[in-house]
Amino acid sequence: MNLEIVMQELEALGKERTKKIYISNGAHEPLFGVATGEMKPIAKKIKNNQPLAEQLYNTGNYDAMYFAGIIADPKAMTEVDFDRWMDAAYFYMLSDYVVAVTLAETDIAQEVSDKWILSGEELRMSAGWSCYCWLLGNRPDVEFSESKLANMLEMVSNSIHDSPERTKYAMNNFIYTVGVSYLPLHDKAVETAKVVGPVEVKRDKKKSSFLIASERIQKEVDKGRLGFKRKYVRC
Template sequence: MDFETVMQELEVLGKERTKKMYLSNGAHEPLFGVATGAMKPLAKKIKINQRLAEELYATGNYDAMYFAGIIADPNGMSEADYNRWLDEAYFYMLSDYVVAVTLSESDIAQDVADQWIGSGDELRMSAGWSCYCWLLGNRKDHEFSESKISNMLDILKNSIHTSPERTKSAMNNFVYTVGVSYLPLHEKAVETAKEVGIVEVKRDKKNSSFLNAYENIQKQMDRGKLGFKRKYVRC
């Protein structure tokens, strides 16, 4: 399937209601408003196609960029490629749910995510922390350094409330994910979440969000979800 055909298919799948929702979350034109679930049949036909993914991502169309992440070859992309994609990710739904997700399925995920976390840039930091959430929620516990994840919890505890808004949200999600999906540090994550308390995330033209990782970890524990791992990261 070629580029023009995919763009036409995505346009047909677009819904005005979905488009309005994406716009309210920070997306801007061009976009069609395609629900992520509606992309699955198209993704099954194409499978992995890095060349096509690059063409779609370069359009600046939100739906095409999202779909690019689904059909990209994570190990076919270099660190420079991921940085280029992140440079073009203009809001968190691209940085955290497209670039970070694709990176999480690559062999260089932790190295690149570490650089992003230390960058000082809001969306890069957000993508870095988010990448670890995808990783911890999918890969086996032994694939991570316990001391490294523990150190990340310490850094987070001391800096989350003074971090940029989108980064705060991703950091909060990291504490939650460690608490639920990374058993070696479950107890430390619970303690960290308790000490961090409620995290306020301010949003443009919207009311603030108030996040509580401690409560959310407890809910998952009550549901018997401790140790939960996703089978797949990308849809």
């Protein structure tokens, strides 16, 4: 399948209602409004195809960029490639659910995420914290440095309330993910969540929302889901 055929297939799957939802979350034209589940049959036909993924991502069409993440070959991508993808990721559904997810399937994931977290740029920071969430929810605990993650919890505790809005979401999610998916620091994550308390996130033209990591962790504890790991990062 080439670029033209994939774009035609994606366009045929687009729905106005889905398009409106994506736009309300920060997407802008061009986009078709394809539900992510609808992309799976096309992805099965293509499997991993990095050259095609690059062509799709470069279209600037939100649905094509999302689909690029599904068929990308993460191990064929370098840090330079991921930085380039981040440069084009103009809102959180691309930074956190396409770029960060794809990065989470590489050996350079932590190294690149660490740089993004310290970048001072809202979406890069958000993608860096999100990538750690994808990693922690998928990889064995032994792949992580306990002292490093403990320091990261401290960093979140000290800076979350002053961070950019989208970064707050990802940082709050990091506390939650450590609390649920990384058993060695469950107690520290719970303690951090209590210290942080409710996190106010301001949203364009909407009321602020309040994120409470401690409540989310407790819900998972109640369901007996401590230590949860997902089999795959990408859908």
